[in-house]
Amino acid sequence: MTLSALTRPWAAISWGFLDASAKREMRRKIVKAIALPGCQMPYASRELPMARGWGTGGLQVTLTLIRPESVVKVIDQGADDGVNAASIRRFLSRGSGARETWDTLEATIIQSRHRIPEERLRDDQVLVLQVPNPEPLRPVQPDMSVARQMHADADYGRLWLVLYEQMVRSGRILQGAAYPSLVNGRHVMTPSPIPRWDVPKLHMARHLTLLSAGREKRLFAVPPHTSLEPLVFSDVPYRVEDHAGLTCHRSDPKGVFMNEIPQDGGGSVFEASDSNLGIKAIRRAEGDPIEIGATWYQDGEFRA
């Protein structure tokens, strides 16, 4: 018997840059992460033709999930046309044959940094978030082995302690992004640097969210229809940013998350942070037949 009798002949079966063993590692850890919502899974993070800290964690997840028939959207700070977003999207499409898109409704995989799109995601879509610091306990416990024990014990008192001190000092909670949230009533995770505005979108969502940190080599997930509660005091309700009353100065959208653009006169104007939503609104106003999906926030109010 020869070796060739035992193995399959070579064929170009791999797409998406990563080799088969790297993808198998990612698949195993993604399945584990989904099985334990919010729990950080260590994984063997590969080298990519991109510096660590530029989205290598998210990129490895996307490269594992991607198929030639996939449609990818990549967002950086809400915009599709940033240099980092554009080059990641082009890399994904070249390495796999997947189609590129800016449209949230069209995409099957959405890789993002800082934002979740304003249009509701469906159950056939996967959101991949790039995470710089996956450990919510890092500010209160610099020793990572102790932090892992605290996760095992569900010992999260110190995270509330941080909120308590913010309340004492400032009378309100200052945590702007990466707001620590309890997933499925068990693990506290940091939902990457998304603003408070986007955190409720993960609660009982229809889509799967995968959060991956390439430099820190940790991967965690919020599966569909899983509870996600931001840590709050029972007498201090969770508040999103006060963007409900703002209107985008370039397009029509009202009550979405806004970027503030300071002006020479000292004031500032606002534009929709989800830039493709703004583009779609402008084109629709010009008479193009553009479909805008249902948004999570309507008139500035979050609708479950």
Place this chain on the structure above:
Amino acid sequence: MAGAPLLTMTGISRRYGRVVALDGVEATVWPGEVLGIVGESGSGKSTLLRMMNLEDTPDSGDYRLALPDTPGNLFDLDRFARRQLCARRIGIVYQNPHLGLLMGHSSSGNVAERLLVAGERSFAALRARARTALEASEFPLTRMDDPPRQLSGGMQQRVQLAKSIALEPALLLLDEPTTGLDVSVQALVLDTLKRLQRDRAITMVIVSHDLGVIRTMADRVMVMRRGQVVEQGLVDQVFQDPQHPYTQELVHAKL
């Protein structure tokens, strides 16, 4: 000494390599009393206190607290139950405030953390209960939001005390609480402890090498040497009329 004891330890032995830290120690504490433990350095008194706080397990021995929800030998509890029990039922004040406090967080936050671990989630309640506990340990409330690292040694001990009594523990452990404080501050902290004991009838175990502290605070005293209890009895009795040669030495060494 009517009624059942609150704390019962029997046959506690612990070796660290070739060093015998505790050798068949028996200890009993009745509700509302203050037990003093004295002995030279290395006599095993702090190890015994750490066992009482479930920070360490002995090689053999049995530890029971007569509380409604804590049956059996406490050393058999799992990690989670042990942590819950320590947080809710046992308070401890260390000699070194760095062991008991988060130095970078505010003082009221240190007290609040204890309440958070026990499940309190209302900000107003946390604030009020932290204030009450700090007030009870006679901490100046104007400084309640300063971090302990900016406080004097005496105030740090008061924060530790407030933290340990915040949940109204059944047992309060004090490990050399006034060592390292100057004499006047030491007297003030002892005053606070004494008043707390009187007002709340907390059961306390106090470890000290300072016989003066034990004489002021304790009802009964246990003298330890080389991991064994050599003598125990009422404070006045032991200090007036020591039986064991080591106790005699100890009492007479005190000027």
